[in-house]
Amino acid sequence: MVALVLGPRSHQAGKLGAAVLYVTHEPELTDLYAGLGFTLSPDGIGIPTPAGLICHGPIEGFRFSVKPLRTGIQMEPMATPYGRQLVVRGVLPIPAR
Numbered sequence: 001m002v003a004l005v006l007g008p009r010s011h012q013a014g015k016l017g018a019a020v021l022y023v024t025h026e027p028e029l030t031d032l033y034a035g036l037g038f039t040l041s042p043d044g045i046g047i048p049t050p051a052g053l054i055c056h057g058p059i060e061g062f063r064f065s066v067k068p069l070r071t072g073i074q075m076e077p078m079a080t081p082y083g084r085q086l087v088v089r090g091v092l093p094i095p096a097r
Contacts, residue, residue, distance in 0.1 A: 019073055019091040022056075022066040030063055038065035039075055043083030047091050055082045 022045055023033060030040055041064040044057015057064050066075060066086055073090040080087070 018069050020066055020068055020088055022064055024059060024062050024064055026061075027063050030065065033065040033067075036067070038067045039086065040065050041086030042077055044085045046078075046080050046082075046085040046087040048087065048089055049092055053080055053087070055080055055085060057085065058083055 021038075022041075023038065025033060034040065041057070044055060044064055045066055046053040046055045064086070066088060068075070068088075068090075073088060076087050076089070077084055078087050
C-alpha cells in the first residue's frame with residue numbers, strides 16, 4: 001500500500017518541477033483519491049506536446065486519477081485516439097487552448 005499525504009494547496013513536489021501527480025488504482029479507491037483532490041480520468045491521461053498527445057492508459061481493471069501540483073494546470077476530458085482521456089494542459093510550456 002502506498003500512502004499519499006497532500007495538503008489543500010500546492011504540493012511540495014510542484015515546487016521541484018512536477019506539474020501533476022497521477023495514480024493508477026483499483027476502482028474501489030476512486031472516492032479516496034477524489035477526497036484527496038484528484039480528478040478521475042475516464043480512460044487514461046493525455047499531455048499535449050508540439051508534436052501531438054503523449055497518452056497513457058487504459059489498463060484493464062484499473063483507473064487513473066490526476067491531481068495538479070502547481071497553478072496553471074488545466075484538465076479536460078476529451079476523445080483521443082486511445083479513448084476518452086483526461087487531457088492535462090499546462091505541463092509543458094506550449095500555448096493553452
